[in-house]
Amino acid sequence: MIKILLFAQLQEEFGVKDIEINLMETTVSQLKEILKANFKFPSLDHCMVAINEEYAMDFDTVQSGDTVAFIPPVSGG
Amino acid sequence: MIKILLFAQLQEEFGVKDIEINLMETTVSQLKEILKANFKFPSLDHCMVAINEEYAMDFDTVQSGDTVAFIPPVSGG
């Protein structure tokens, strides 16, 4: 089970704050492909990804139990 | 009558905050010479001069009724 967190416009596009999906070990880019294939996520390509609250690269590994956050362009400050 | 204001180390060296001297029109540099000839003012050469609260140059004119301030190197902030 991987927990996926959505924020800002992603949260509004999708209508929920988080999703849980059943997946074995995968990479960030594979996860993105799976989400794009199964859901409507127009903004996904503009997002950064964090695994367990740390920024991750496309080649990083995601495994069951991880929390993956999709981070649209930030605008704090 | 020209009023002369002293600050910081000048005030302490001289022991008073202000002096009044009777002088006709003169220049800043002449006034400095007069003061150095008549009083002990070791720090005078390091000072800026203000006439009526505006910085003045050596060649500027001082006349009766003016207030001349000798301004040691400043250290506000």
Added chain:
Amino acid sequence: MKLFEIVDKPIEVEQVIAKVESRKAGAITTFTGVVREWTKGKRTLFLEYQAYVPMAEKMLAKIGDEIQRKWPGTIVAISHRIGRLDISDIAVVIAVSSPHRRAAYEANEYAIERIKQMVPIWKKEHWENGEAWIGDQLENVPYPDGKPNIAEGDMK
């Protein structure tokens, strides 16, 4: 006392300053980001800030670590507010104390630039005729390699 925090209540500048006070300090700088009414001729009615709170606090603390390495002797505190903010409300306060003033200015400006690059906080503008989530980076250059500059770097 939390040096780096996301809060949903009004921020008091004095309280953020109090966190960085020190007998070694000769200079304290603050940056206060407030909600501006007009941006490029468009009138803002109010803003809504959202954050990924635990990660945002972690990233603020990371900025604090970077600053302590770059400007030894400084102390940094950052509070960022989320929720609905009206015109002139304070969104963020950054306080930096330092023995000397140059570092206090530099470190402070570094902090706000880094916040805008990498802290997961989002702002939704509400105008008279619409609303939109703002992505500061998108307004500028898209990430050259699909990622923001997460590694410490020079400021733009």
Added chain:
Amino acid sequence: MKLFEIVDKPIEVEQVIAKVESRKAGAITTFTGVVREWTKGKRTLFLEYQAYVPMAEKMLAKIGDEIQRKWPGTIVAISHRIGRLDISDIAVVIAVSSPHRRAAYEANEYAIERIKQMVPIWKKEHWENGEAWIGDQLENVPYPDGKPNIAEGDMK
């Protein structure tokens, strides 16, 4: 409300900030100069500040004018305290508000540099083994032409 003042009572940062608040502001920076205990290995016990008050306020206002010309849209307020100050007491607060942050930082730093160049305020250090009036400019370069840089200029 006096934007530029010399006071002999403690300065509250919030009160100086309040003077520059505006619905047009997106950024407010402050600089707070506080009494540092240690300077180059020497321990300060307390300080004594003296000013040529009317001229000092006039020069602070002049710095404000310079800033408004260089960074249009900014609002500046400066309070400087005189008299005896103990460790961690606030000597000066500079607040600058601006629509955008870059100007708020630049104008603020410009203000403190100009204060140290040309505002008639003096600091006397009291150490454990002595006391002395400090001349910041003398510690640096003596005035090249016997005068400080009174004309607006680039900061060092």
